[in-house]
């Protein structure tokens with residue numbers, strides 16, 4: 126949510142900042158801006174709209190080897206030129222870019238206004254620039270420290286001073302800040318994606334840390350001023366992984382990458398000798414794992430829904446009660462934390478604020494948290510004492526696709542591990558390991574049937590409302606299918622457990638409302654067929670996602686077939702065509718697929 130980029134070195138900053146903003150646009154895309162320092166002056170350009178809009182406002186040559194830039198996802202104040210970052214103080218000496226929320230902004234602002242100061246924007250961030258200017262000190266770092274002492278809330282900030290052209294000061298409390306180490310040049314960003322083109326050596330700031338960044342290096346310290354020591358980390362994401370390649374959209378590319386991504390999630394984790402799985406980051410001995418009586422899974426958006434699938438897998442395979450809950454709900458209801466519960470925090474980005482806050486609450490109350498995270502070194506990954514990385518590779522489209530699938534695969538690995546310590550037999554373990562190994566090729570075959578899925582998309586694209594129904598793990602598939610469709614196509618979609626249909630939503634079924642039915646050929650097949658009959662009796666068109674087999678005992682309007690896995694893993698495959706379905710509906714409607722309106726990839730505010 127909101128992207129920050131900064132550069133200090135020997136080259137002109139502007140092209141580097143613009144390239145970085147393009148890379149980070151998935152974090153926010155309602156306005157953008159940059160400021161560079163040259164000859165004791167700030168040159169600031171801001172624009173409502175996407176980064177390419179900002180590009181049209183920049184002079185052909187913008188000189189200056191130090192600069193900061195920002196792409197915004199509005200929280201305080203509408204998207205506009207004025208509300209875009211960077212923000213400055215009244216003398217235009219300091220420029221600041223900010224991610225997060227200053228909670229006492231209104232109070233601080235009122236104090237300045239009572240002294241006759243005029244604000245140019247409605248943002249909470251502008252007050253930070255005023256505070257820095259109002260805190261004169263020997264060094265920029267000390268001014269920033271002084272200002273931050275007066276602030277409550279969350280921030281990741283980068284600040285430049287027109288009178289000290291050789292440095293950027295950054296600070297973090299709750300919103301990520303990363304330093305990239307180059308050859309006599311340094312980079313600053315909210316996300317490693319903006320840096321990998323220039324360097325693979327990065328440093329993550331911790332909460333309460335500040336850094337002074339110059340071309341020849343950096344110094345980190347606490348807000349109180351005590352020096353801190355950092356160890357740089359190497360990021361392994363390649364440039365190609367971050368590019369769109371031959372695909373029109375990142376979403377399409379990431380859907381297509383799933384076979385490879387699943388292979389990476391599985392890599393080195395299947396133990397054929399004992400027919401179990403090996404999870405290096407779990408760091409819990411067998412005896413400790415046997416003491417686990419319950420599993421509680423927390424996440425937001427698709428991560429939460431992947432958690433619903435994970436809960437099913439754990440209950441089925443390990444016979445341990447498991448339940449998923451949106452992290453935001455959990456953290457606000459003063460949850461009971463139990464010593465024999467294993468808590469699992471799920472997050473692609475590793476930065477989602479509500480998930481982070483939930484895990485911090487659990488830790489504070491003495492609970493054990495395992496992280497299922499994609500981004501290595503992210504805040505949630507670092508905050509969890511133990512974790513399983515997805516290794517899905519970078520996901521740039523705002524909506525989750527390959528990371529949803531890889532999270533489900535990671536849950537399958539965890540469930541098999543817990544199961545094999547309990548009642549899952551050697552034969553059961555072998556059956557599931559073989560099924561996991563078959564997944565990449567099975568996903569490939571689903572992707573090869575894209576034309577069939579696109580035909581269903583054409584049929585439902587003209588509807589204004591759609592329903593998704595399923596039972597048990599199939600309900601999680603329905604939830605994710607409906608979420609994907611609304612996120613990228615803006616078509617109103619709702620998911621229901623198939624059994625709940627007659628308790629309300631059936632009133633809405635008509636020839637104008639298509640229903641997608643998740644119809645695995647399992648023990649609930651006959652029940653799901655009855656659901657289809659109920660819908661058809663009200664004239665509702667039905668589209669089914671099912672397994673190959675004998676002709677269906679009921680007429681339907683469209684069929685998408687996916688290969689059969691083991692019953693416990695079927696949900697994982699049944700979800701894949703629904704990603705393509707959402708993609709093709711969005712394509713037919715001409716939507717901004719990779720950056721849907723009002724959404725952001727990583728939601729780092731409450």
Ligand code: G6P
Nearest residue numbers: 425426427428472473474477525
């Ligand atoms: C946002 C994104 C979703 C994502 C959710 C959780 O809402 O738009 O696609 O599922 O955040 O993100 P996380 O990074 O924690 O998995």
